[in-house]
Amino acid sequence: MSIHLKQNDKDMAQIELLIRETPVEVDLVDRVISKYERNEQPQVVKHQKKWHYKVAFATAMLVSLLFITSFISPTMAATLKQVPVLSSIFRLAGDLGLQMADEKGLSTKPQTSVTQEGFTLSVSEVAYDGTRVSIAIERPYKEDQKEALMDCISNYNLFINDEPINSFAPSESNSISRFMYPGKDNASVIIEFSDLRNQGGKPFPEQFDLTIQAFVRGIENPIEIDIPVKNKVKDYVTLAPNISRQYDNIHLTLEKVKLTPVTTSITTRMVLTDNSTFTDNLTLLTMGIVIIDEHGREIEVIGGNGWNATNGNIHLDDLRYTPFESVPKTITLKPYIHLFKENEKGMFQLDKNGYPKIQYIPELEITIPVQP
Template identity: 30%
Template sequence: MNPFDLDKELREIGKVPQREVPDIIRRHQDEVYASLTNLPMSTRTNQQQRSTKKRRMVAVAAAVAMIAVISSAYVSPAVAESLKKIPLISSIFRLADDLGLQIAGERGLAAESNASVTHEGVTLRIPQVVYDGTRLSLAVKREGEGFTGRITDVEVINEGKGTSHRFQRGAITDVEMLIDGTSIHDLSLSDKPGLIGKPTSDPNVVMYELIGFSRLNHSPSIPDQFQLTAKISLEGIDAPYIFHIPVRKNTDQIIVSSGETREWNGLQISLEQLKFTPITTDLIMNLERLDKSGKLGDHNLLFEVWDDRGRELGRISGKGVYRDDRQQQQQLELIFDRFEVAPDSITIKPFLPVFQDPIANSGLYKVDSKGEVVKTYLKELEITIPVNHLGLDKLYDVQW
């Protein structure tokens, strides 16, 4: 029986009337069905497809076990509590299109915050957070009635030379994050963490990530342990939602120092450091214009990271800090997803995006028939370095 047939059968089983099913079990039953349909399916490589199918089968097996318990006449409080703690089923990070976050949820790396605030009949929840020392990820879930759009929906209206924004009731209009009481907007440029929001397959859930970029001395811009304050405003709700959540780094890491250097057309790049966690891959590079004829930004140089089996990492964020006033020296930090499996080596592939109008450099990239950006790869700048496979495999500790 394939997973789709089994999914159908499980749904049919769920329609059979049950006797005295506790509310907590019924809610988890609904979550199982949702996870079976929403579990992301990667299509980058056959290996990723096989691994994702294995994770899906694990979810199906958990669903079978849970429904078998639900089908009994009585469920003890102890069993109900145990089911509640199953990470695979209860983790909200299953909604993320991010392998690292999915694994964090499946392996119990996410901390249960269970924070919630209610105003005017609308509740916001932050069920879980995960922090690996590089990025802090949290999900914001909206509950209530009368919503006409997604929690992230915003309409941009052009008004002459300016623009305005229109939000539907219940949409997020503003987010502010504070670390130990200090807003991230008040920090200096070199210390400022990055904040990004990502919609999910659930219209009522959004993922936020606070990226702790390294300072020039490689110390993190976010401490290993701190008090996070999140202030979130919704359209149509007068009072802001304020959360106070203790955060602690809860994963190990591997740091690999390098010194590999490449040159091309008056441009020099050097790989300074790689940092691996079970969730994230962090890359620090130094760039310099050797010919002193222009600025680093003139090249529009971008980077991809691949493993030795031809699999590309998904990019999460990045930041560059110039080390001189002429913008000819820069430290660049790039944040990527984790690898599917521990590689023996990784390759950094610099490339130049092709613009629709190469002369005007309008910022609009040229795309091919598949909608992919046309790229000019620079083989001369490509860097391949070996990785301690056994050490990284132990860090990942993936058990399907």
């Protein structure tokens, strides 16, 4: 095994995701996460007020130009798209796949709004590539707005063709997870979810009506928004390699791979070949996988859904990554584990920058051809 220091801001998000997506003891999960969060992290200072002032001024100037002239050159149109107030949430959310969906016309822009008790919610963009559904939600932007939209929404429900999304789940113990994260500013969020077809669930339809039922703090009844969702991706690659590797008591199988212009997704099955189980096994529950192409270019993990039965020895993972810029000739999966402190249970070993140390397991590495 070789030790490698991985410094990726999304690494802890994946760790928390994988832990919380697995039915282990809740107290242990919270204890591990809270211990890590208490470690000192590099301080980030954002001069948001000054930045928003400049954006507002620039936006006002550009809008004035639109009234002065009836012709907008391609250069001006491109410039306007770089202004956060006017630009797509997907373009500025920091997700390469959603950015590609916006740029390549693979998203839809319903511009549907609902106002209730003076509070307006709008769905400005939707992307669905047959793997993940992403919805951009926003409210009118205000310079002096203190509370982020993400904090205003206390809970939300999702319905596909009037049926709860978990009617597509494999079982009650393996439900479909919903994720909400910040959009381009504090007035926007992105909601994401994926089906669990590779874990025994029903696939989402290629086209469906989605109902978002959002519970907003201070408003008695939920705000409901209905939007159409359609898979606009026609070019994609699907593989079912079913290639396995063995190391010690770990039997890892790469079952499926799907590459779209928006998402790279893999499905893996990990089996413990001795009498051990995944319960409370943080080393295996936090295992990650790096994916690279034939040139060693790495794609970033976006999220995933992991599940194993209580006291079970089989763990299923659907992991989602950013897309490759072009279809690679080969991809290589490089599994790794996080290193924990010996004398402090649940505490990660950290490098000098405060990021968890990882250790690759070359015996579990898998390389498969993608292009014929």
